[in-house]
Amino acid sequence: TPVIRLxxxxxxxxxxxxxELDVRLHPTTTRVTATLALKPNPKGRPDAPLVxxxxxxNLKGLSLDGRAIPAAEFEASAQGLTIAxxxxxxxxxxxxxxxxxxxxxxxxxxxxxxxxxCTQCEAEGFRRITYFLDRPDVMAVYTTxxxxxxxxxxxxxxxxxxxxxxxxxGTNRHYAVWHDPHPKPAYLFALVGGRLGKVGKDFTTMSGxxxxxxxxxxxxxxxxxxxxxxxxERSMRWDExxxxxxxxxxxxNIVAVSDFNMGAMENKGLNIFNDKYVLAxxxxxxxxxxxxxxxxxxxxxxxxxxxxxxxxxxxxQLCLKEGLxxxxxxxxxxxxxxxxxxxxxxxxxxxxxxxxxDASPLAHPVRPTQYREINNFYTATVYEKGAEIVRMLKxxxxxxxxxxxxxxxxxxxDGTAATVxxxxxxxxxxxxxxxxxxxxxxxxxGTPRVTIKGTYDEAAQTYRLxxxxxxxxxxxxxxxxxxxxPVALGLVAQDGRPLATSSDRVNAQGVFILDKASDSLTFTxxxxxxxxxxxxxxxxxxxxxxxxSNTELLVLLRHxxxxxxxxxxxxxxxxxxxVALSTGAAVTDADITGLSAALEMFIEDDAMRDPAFAALVLxxxxxxxxxxxxxxxxxxDAIHKARTELKRRIGSANIGQLWEFHQLLADLGPYSPxxxxxxxxxxxxxxxxxxxxxxxxxxxxxxxxxxxxxGNMTDRLASLSVLTTLPGAARExxxxxxxxxxxDEPLVLDKWFALQATILEEGTxxxxxxxxxxxxxxxxxxxxxxxxxxxxxxxxxxxFNRADGAxxxxxxxxxxxxxxxxxxxxxxLLTAFSAWRMMEETRRKHAQxxxxxxxxxxxxxxxxxxxxxxxxx
Ligand code: B3K
Ligand code: ZN
Numbered sequence: 047t048p049v050i051r052l053x054x055x056x057x058x059x060x061x062x063x064x065x066e067l068d069v070r071l072h073p074t075t076t077r078v079t080a081t082l083a084l085k086p087n088p089k090g091r092p093d094a095p096l097v098x099x100x101x102x103x104n105l106k107g108l109s110l111d112g113r114a115i116p117a118a119e120f121e122a123s124a125q126g127l128t129i130a131x132x133x134x135x136x137x138x139x140x141x142x143x144x145x146x147x148x149x150x151x152x153x154x155x156x157x158x159x160x161x162x163x164c165t166q167c168e169a170e171g172f173r174r175i176t177y178f179l180d181r182p183d184v185m186a187v188y189t190t191x192x193x194x195x196x197x198x199x200x201x202x203x204x205x206x207x208x209x210x211x212x213x214x215x216g217t218n219r220h221y222a223v224w225h226d227p228h229p230k231p232a233y234l235f236a237l238v239g240g241r242l243g244k245v246g247k248d249f250t251t252m253s254g255x256x257x258x259x260x261x262x263x264x265x266x267x268x269x270x271x272x273x274x275x276x277x278x279e280r281s282m283r284w285d286e287x288x289x290x291x292x293x294x295x296x297x298x299n300i301v302a303v304s305d306f307n308m309g310a311m312e313n314k315g316l317n318i319f320n321d322k323y324v325l326a327x328x329x330x331x332x333x334x335x336x337x338x339x340x341x342x343x344x345x346x347x348x349x350x351x352x353x354x355x356x357x358x359x360x361x362x363q364l365c366l367k368e369g370l371x372x373x374x375x376x377x378x379x380x381x382x383x384x385x386x387x388x389x390x391x392x393x394x395x396x397x398x399x400x401x402x403x404d405a406s407p408l409a410h411p412v413r414p415t416q417y418r419e420i421n422n423f424y425t426a427t428v429y430e431k432g433a434e435i436v437r438m439l440k441x442x443x444x445x446x447x448x449x450x451x452x453x454x455x456x457x458x459x460d461g462t463a464a465t466v467x468x469x470x471x472x473x474x475x476x477x478x479x480x481x482x483x484x485x486x487x488x489x490x491x492g493t494p495r496v497t498i499k500g501t502y503d504e505a506a507q508t509y510r511l512x513x514x515x516x517x518x519x520x521x522x523x524x525x526x527x528x529x530x531x532p533v534a535l536g537l538v539a540q541d542g543r544p545l546a547t548s549s550d551r552v553n554a555q556g557v558f559i560l561d562k563a564s565d566s567l568t569f570t571x572x573x574x575x576x577x578x579x580x581x582x583x584x585x586x587x588x589x590x591x592x593x594x595s596n597t598e599l600l601v602l603l604r605h606x607x608x609x610x611x612x613x614x615x616x617x618x619x620x621x622x623x624x625v626a627l628s629t630g631a632a633v634t635d636a637d638i639t640g641l642s643a644a645l646e647m648f649i650e651d652d653a654m655r656d657p658a659f660a661a662l663v664l665x666x667x668x669x670x671x672x673x674x675x676x677x678x679x680x681x682x683d684a685i686h687k688a689r690t691e692l693k694r695r696i697g698s699a700n701i702g703q704l705w706e707f708h709q710l711l712a713d714l715g716p717y718s719p720x721x722x723x724x725x726x727x728x729x730x731x732x733x734x735x736x737x738x739x740x741x742x743x744x745x746x747x748x749x750x751x752x753x754x755x756x757g758n759m760t761d762r763l764a765s766l767s768v769l770t771t772l773p774g775a776a777r778e779x780x781x782x783x784x785x786x787x788x789x790d791e792p793l794v795l796d797k798w799f800a801l802q803a804t805i806l807e808e809g810t811x812x813x814x815x816x817x818x819x820x821x822x823x824x825x826x827x828x829x830x831x832x833x834x835x836x837x838x839x840x841x842x843x844x845x846f847n848r849a850d851g852a853x854x855x856x857x858x859x860x861x862x863x864x865x866x867x868x869x870x871x872x873x874x875l876l877t878a879f880s881a882w883r884m885m886e887e888t889r890r891k892h893a894q895x896x897x898x899x900x901x902x903x904x905x906x907x908x909x910x911x912x913x914x915x916x917x918x919x
Contacts, residue, residue, distance in 0.1 A: 047908050052362040052415045058179055059090035060132070062186040067176070069156075071147075071163050071194040071239050076156060077106070078143045080176040082186075085136040096132040098141075098177035099170070100125055101155070105177070107142035127177040143176050150174070151826060151867040159305035160264070162240025163199060164318055166311055169361060169420045172232035182358045183463040185229040192237050193221040199239035201262065205230070205314045207296045226314055228294065229461060231357050236313030238301045243268045245275050251293050252286045262301040263324060270325040273336060273719065274300065274343050281344040284378050289452060291351045300324065300343070304792065307828055307870050308424070309342050312349035319346070322793055322829055328717035330794050332760040333724035340382065345375040356459040361420045363465050365412045365488070368424070369432015370469075376433060383721035386583075386609035387658045393584045393610070396434065399426035400587070402674055404493045406880035407917050409520040413466055413488040418912040421870050427491070434587040435487045441532045441557060441585055442484070443477050450476040483561055484530045491520040494529050496560065497591040502575040509537065509572040511580075514564040515588075521919060530561040534585035534608075537569060537576035540598075542605030545576050557585065577601050582608040596622065596637065600644040609659060616645070616663050620692065624672045627688035628681070638692065642699040649703050657711065658725025661732045666693055669806075669843045670881075679886045682844045686806055690739065697740030704733040708748060717758040724760070731764035738768045746772050753780055763797055770801050785822075795822045796833035803838035810845045811852055814838050825864060828871050835860050839878035846878065847885060851892030854879070858896045861910065862903055869907030876900070876913045894918070 064083040070076060086092065105122045108115050110133070121128045127141070150157035155174025156165050165171070173180040190204040196218050202211070206226025213220045224237075245268050246260035259278055261271040278300065285291045295315045302324035310319040323342040326335055352374060353367035380388045403409060403426050410423070412432050417423055440448040451473035459468055466488050470481045494517040501510045513533070517526035534557050537545040551567040552558045558567055569576075577598045581590060602615035619641050626633045645664065653660035669689055673680045697704065711730035713723070734752065738745025749768040756762035766784055769777045781802065788794035799822075803814050817823060817834055824830050839846045839857045846853040857878060865872035882893035900906070901914045 047418050047911070049416050049418055050361075050420075052360070052413075055360055055362075056091070057089040058087055058181060058184050059092075059094035060084050060096055060179060061087045062179055062184055065186045065188045066191075067188065068191045069175075069193065069237060071192065071199060073148045073158065073198075074146045076145050076147055076163075078141075078145065078176050079107075080139075080141045080143070080178070082139045082141070082178075083136065084132075084139055086134055092134070096129040098127040099173040099180040100127055100177045101170070101174045103143040103145055103174065103176060105141070106144050107140070109140045111138050112140070122177075141177050145175060152870065153305055153307050153828070153868060154870070156237075157305070159303040161198070162238065162242065162303060163194070164238050164240070164301065164303050165236045165313075166307065166318065167235050167313070168233040168311060169424075170233075172235055175235075178232050180232050182231040182233060182360060185231050185357070185461075185463060187225075187227060187229050188235060189223065189225045190235075190237060191221055191223045192239055193219055194239045196220045199241070201238070201240055201242045201244075203236075203238040203262070203299055203301065203316055205234070205236055205316050207315075226295075228314060228355070230314050230354060231463065234312070234314045234354055234357075236311070236316045236318055238262070238316065238318065241265060242301065245269075245271045247275060247279065249279060249282060249293075249298075251282070253292060255293070257293055257295070258297045260297070260299050261324060262299065263321065264302070264304070267325055270327045270330070271302070273326045274302075274319075274324045274339055277340040277343040278347060280340075280382065281347040281378060284344070284381065285348060285351070285374075288377065288381070289351070289374070289449075289456075291456065293350065294355070298347075300346075304829070305827055307868070310346045312346040312353055314350070314354050317346045319343075320829065322796070325793065326719075328719075328758040330759055330788075330791055331719075332763055332797075333719060333727060334760075336719035337379070337383070337721075337724070341375050341379050344378045345371055348374040348378070351456055355461065356456060357463045359463040359465050361417070361423070362413055362415065364420075364423060365428045365432035365435075366464060366466055366469055368429045369412065369434075370436050372429050372433035373436040376437075384656070384658060384725070386613075387656070387662065387721070387725070389583060389610050390613050390659075390662050392430075392433075396426070396430045396587060397674070398668070398670060400430045401493050401589070402670070402881060403427050404431075404491060404520070405518075405674065405677065405884075407521060407883065407919055408877065408880050408913070409491045411489050411491045411523075415489075419873070419908045421909055422873055422912050431587055438487070438532050438586055439473060439481075439484065441534065441555075442530075442559065443473060443479065444555065447473070447477050486527055486529050490517060490526055490529065491523055492517045492526060494526075494531065494586075494588045495591065496531065496533075496581075496586075496588045498578070498580060499593050500576075500578050502572065504575070507570065507572050509569045509576055509578075510566055511535075511568075511578060512564070512566040513560050515560060516563070521916070528561060528563045530559060531586045531588060533558045533560055533580055534582040535578060535580045536582065536607070537572065538579055538602060538605055538607075539574055539576055540601060542601060544605075544607055545572060547572075556582070579606045579608055579611045581611070581614075582606075583610045584614075592618075596640055600640065603644055603648065603663070613659070613663055616641075616648075617667055619644075621667050621672065621675055623692055624667060624685070624688050625675055627691060628672060628676060628685045630684075638695050639699070642696045645696060646700050646703070649700055649707075653707070653729065656725070657729035658721065661725065661728035664696075664729075664732050664736065666696075670841075673843060673881065673884065677884050680881075680884050681886050682847045682889075683849070686844045693736065693739040695740075697736035697738075701737060701740055701744075704737050705744075705748075707733040708737065713757060713761065717760075727758075727760050727764070731761070731768075734764065734768050735771075738771060742772055746774075746776055750776055750780070759794070759797075763801075766798075767801055770805050773807060789822075792822060792827075793829070796829055799823070799830065799834040800837040800841070803834050804842045806842065806844050808845070808848075810838070810842065811848065811856060815856065825860075826867060828868065831860075831864060831871060831875070836875060836878075839875060847889050847893075849888055851889070851896065854893050854896040858900050861900065865907050865910045869909035872907065873909035873913045876910055876917070879917055882917070 066081040068079040154171040192202045202222035204224030210223040242262040243265040249257045302321035306320035352370045455472035499512045599615040749765040752765035
């Protein structure tokens with residue numbers, strides 16, 4: 047397959063100004079008539095042929111300015127349509143195609159989900175509906191007429207505003223016409239037809255525009271859409287208040303579907319969602335589900351400006367909309383919830399998903415320079431690291447200039463397809479700063495490591511910090527330049543008091559910019575040997591080596607004014623112990639009691655003040671986090687043993703207090719998903735988990751009680767999760783009870799699949815294989831596959847990486863099966879292998895052989911072959 051390169055970008059030789067689509071929905075033979083108003087692009091090659099993209103479309107008719115084009119003058123296949131000598135003036139092309147939505151198992155283009163028609167066009171799905179210039183810099187005004195059987199699809203939705211609807215006389219069919227006045231790329235096109243229930247409300251924008259908001263779901267589930275609708279309204283208000291951005295159509299519709307390749311899609315005025323990120327009730331959704339719904343509703347809404355009004359020139363610029371929009375949704379959640387707690391959650395995700403990607407053969411820059419399959423670049427690097435870059439930019443230039451730059455960017459680029467350069471240019475202009483060094487963050491892959499050494503000079507009362515930075519080699523990038531790294535920092539006295547710091551290298555916000563391979567800064571008037579608190583709030587996406595003792599770190603846990611670094615201090619101490627225990631290095635009893643005593647103090651003094659924060663402090667780094675820290679010759683069994691042991695020690699040392707938390711924090715009133723209530727549940731459930739790790743019988747009893755009496759899914763699932771860590775009849779009984787209770791709730795059964803797939807025991811693989819035959823499982827449904835197979839491969843490090851290679855062989859088999867139906871899903875699962883090179887030799891060999899066997903399999907999709915080949919490189 048060909049490699050697409052950023053450096054080869056050329057403007058399209060033709061532009062499409064207007065699109066009229068007439069879609070006659072039918073389960074197997076949907077007819078699409080596209081009328082395209084084309085003209086040569088003055089910026090494009092003047093003599094170029096017209097080459098339209100296509101994918102599995104069946105051409106039924108083609109005319110130019112109303113006249114059929116003779117067969118000799120065009121070439122059409124399932125993959126494209128070429129007119130060698132198109133007119134060099136404006137002209138109209140009318141294309142009739144036939145497609146089969148029922149046969150569409152890829153879930154790209156127009157497909158059916160539970161009998162409803164829906165679409166997914168990003169990145170290159172529109173070409174599966176009709177032949178088109180399917181690239182984001184071709185922006186057109188769309189009018190869509192949708193026609194369908196009245197019984198089959200009473201609801202017909204399109205982009206933009208509704209203009210007309212009616213019945214077709216003498217038939218059982220009806221139609222609706224939608225017009226979207228905002229020019230958009232084809233990837234933002236959408237339509238929906240189906241039987242759907244709805245909840246709605248009116249919204250008035252800041253300038254007084256009236257908008258109808260609606261969330262469409264499976265009939266009967268309307269009540270479960272209330273939280274999503276509320277989150278939408280809050281998002282719209284927030285974007286007006288914080289970014290000055292207003293909505294721009296008469297309607298905003300969200301549709302939940304049960305077969306969806308990712309979380310959701312920001313189609314203009316018609317967002318389509320995986321129902322997992324819309325439907326919530328206390329009985330079926332956890333606190334985590336509620337938080338995800340809020341974040342994803344916001345994310346897709348925010349795309350209306352960062353993505354839709356200003357879109358991307360080409361797919362290399364994907365981070366322009368995704369990184370920025372993740373940043374925006376993170377800020378929204380931080381404002382709606384607890385900022386420090388949310389920041390810790392963001393960083394945990396970043397480290398788990400992006401740092402691991404950066405350390406793997408799939409590492410790539412936030413703005414990649416080449417791809418074979420763009421769908422494989424919707425990655426943690428583009429999204430999460432992309433968001434970190436925007437955050438660093440804000441840290442460096444300050445809040446006020448950041449807002450001015452955003453305003454300039456939105457206003458100047460409105461209605462255009464922009465680049466990363468356009469984005470940075472806006473900030474350069476408002477600040478007068480040269481951001482060219484900063485832009486390395488977009489181009490260089492790999493996680494920089496910053497090493498910091500502190501030296502106190504008692505006589506001079508100075509404290510010097512010496513910094514060095516280095517970024518490891520990644521595929522295609524053997525040598526790296528130093529990056530511009532904002533280091534937010536401060537000093538804390540050994541007794542915990544904050545020290546007034548002064549250094550000419552640190553700005554008023556407490557930020558030092560490290561932009562050389564090595565640099566140092568000196569604080570003056572430092573009365574005693576301080577403990578440095580660096581990268582406060584995780585001010586840059588880097589790894590840090592710091593020569594602090596555990597005792598000094600535990601001073602930070604107790605006293606730092608920065609909540610993130612308090613959490614980080616506890617994690618760092620725990621990680622040191624876990625790595626040592628996992629690799630057979632010496633660990634003294636004093637090392638362990640040092641940590642558990644500090645946690646004991648934390649529990650007594652602080653935990654109840656902010657339970658959500660306490661829950662995070664009391665959660666040890668995951669087994670995958672530990673593997674990443676060890677990074678070479680990883681033995682997942684040893685890691686599991688080490689973590690279990692440390693957890694047991696911390697639990698035993700604090701069992702009385704933990705038990706008290708478990709009693710004290712029980713939900714009394716009715717369930718509320720707000721952050722404070724969720725925080726209390728989180729701490730209670732972390733306490734339960736620690737108790738069970740230390741005292742099986744007590745843990746089992748408390749978990750069983752909680753399971754039987756839980757008034758909401760958060761507590762019920764948490765207790766079931768604890769029970770699954772304890773082999774025996776109680777566990778199996780609870781699992782059966784749970785599945786019977788939620789027999790008709792696919793999204794709840796997904797949680798049940800995931801829990802069983804993540805059991806850290808040898809029998810898990812057999813269990814997972816058995817569950818593949820469960821009536822609720824289907825390899826065609828991405829949510830089911832991700833819950834069962836995805837959880838096993840991505841969230842059960844120990845059992846996926848079995849020493850006998852059976853976990854790898856299983857995943858390979860599922861990937862190959864899924865690839866025939868849904869390549870995007872298959873490719874995503876396959877990325878579970880990305881850590882293979884850091885495993886110890888036996889596992890590494892098994893993984894390599896398995897990957898090689900996949901690579902040699904005939905008829906791989908482009909998606910899977912791209913991932914497997916890069917993984918092996
Ligand atoms: N933009 C979509 C992702 C599309 C993925 C295509 N493979 C959802 C989002 O990021 O908002
Ligand atoms: Zn997005």
